[in-house]
Amino acid sequence: MSKIVVQICCSVDSHYFLECLRKDYPDSEVIGFFYNPNIHPYSEYLLRYKDVEFSCNKLNIKLIDGIYDINKWYEITKGYENEPEKGDRCTICFDDRLYITASKAKELGADKFTTSLLMSPLKSQEKLRILGNKLAIDNNLEFIFKDYRSGSGGINQSSTVKSNRLYRQNYCGCMYALNAQRLVQNRLSDELMSPISKQILPNSIEYRLEIFQKRDELYLQQKEFFITKVEFLNYRILTGITLTNKKVLPSYFLAFSYLKTKNVKGKIEFIKDGIGYLNKNGVILVTTDKFNSLAKTTYTSTKELMFNAPSFIKEMELRYIITNEQNSTSPIIIIDEIYLEQDIEISLESIYYNDTKDKIEIIS
Ligand code: SF4
Structure with missing residues (x-):
């Protein structure tokens, strides 16, 4: 049976993408691969992983967790810390994630691979297409390039996120982009703060982990609930x-x-x-x-x-x-x-x- 390994960056980008892939490749097994050493801090990585796990469970898709090798990620992006989003640091970041995904696809005996990064409006689809095709040739695989975000794709993606009560993060992943974004917003990068007291601070990543853990429990208990926003x-x-x-x-x-x-x-x-x-x-x-x-x-x-x-x-x-x-x-x-x-x-x-x-x- 044909197998597709999908590098998943977050559920916001992956849930709708996986649904579309399933429709387009009904005879293939779709396997999710969460490989993202670019997500900082580790608690945010854990939160996004757990959210993707929730989404994959709903879709009945097998999910594999990659290695969180943050030191290697720092090493390969050294000298590119001040690059803007969509710049050279992001190219290195995609290269690494797609390279490891292609290797994982080979290891699992898959014939195809792709990435949910294709759904993100902040990512260059062209860069992903060129890189994916190169890795496909090097590894004797097929890279699936699909633009599911064009037309009504963005709207469908958004309503899928809402109806499935998925975690909508508000930064790409790495601390370099987060700090630059917060500087423009004149806001504190509070995501990178964690007190020695181990206290769960309001709206910290630890707080969000608790919220989404609760969501998982309520979903399993088949309770009716909704997630709303509070200004404070x-x-x-x-x-x-x-x-x-x-x-x-x-x-x-x-x-x-x-x-x-x-x-x-x-x-x-x-x-x-x-x-x-x-x-x-x-x-x-x-x-x-x-x-x-x-x-x-x-x-x-x-x-x-x-x-x-x-x-x-x-x-x-x-x-x-x-x-x-x-x-x-x-x-x-x-x-x-x-x-x-x-x-x-x-x-x-x-x-x-x-x-x-x-x-x-x-x-x-
Ligand atoms: S902004 Fe996003 S894609 Fe670019 S380097 Fe940081 S985590 Fe990777």
Whole structure:
């Protein structure tokens, strides 16, 4: 039986592409091959892989995971970091993915290969066609070049993505293109940030992994649900350091802590029930013991908290309990001990920004 190995970049590009291939090649076995060491960070790779797995399961198509050899990818794209999308770095990136796909096709005894990159409006179909045909000759295979995106293809692809509730990513894959895109958008590349606290930050890739894991579960349980968008105010801390008498203290900054001046020096002026108040910028210092009693946790030190923080929602609840304010942005810092007149020096850089996240709503 004829076999077609399809390099899959993401479900947005592959789901409709695979449906069309199936129709055009009814007598061939279609095999998905997820080989994309260009997707950064690894959590995003995992998210896209899981989404493709969901899509292939729905289509009853076998899926093979390629090797995530990120070091090799960095090596082959060295010197091309600042290339624009569709430039020479992308050509190298396609070359690698198609070269490995052709090798995989040979290994699996397939006679044809192709790529879902042909569906992406951001990719040059001509470059893919030339490269695919060259690899086909070198490997004695047939490269399937199909333009399923022309005519009503783009609209069909879009409605397929929506009706199947697939993950629509908003950048191509590599961190070079992501950083360039975010620079133009005047936005933070928050996809590349992951806190040491292991906390799942709002709209982070880890958050999206949870959402799409939930989608998979609901689908299996045959529940009715939809995925909608929510506009909200997001937050990230970039740096947070606390010193006393020029010595750095282990410290943990509660979510939504913000300091307009970025740096402040002051003294603890008041202490009430384990909570200290600095004489500057509304800074609040909370002992680890007080934090434990408010959060019902058992941290033995602030250091432990720094590496294993409670959930973001829990932190927001604590912020409200501590300040008794709905929209407080005062820096709230957890340290092991506080005392009156203690010298405190803080450097804090954090940002707020409008963001849009996916949310699952269960109908029944
Ligand atoms: S922009 Fe996309 S195609 Fe180009 S190098 Fe980055 S991941 Fe590869």
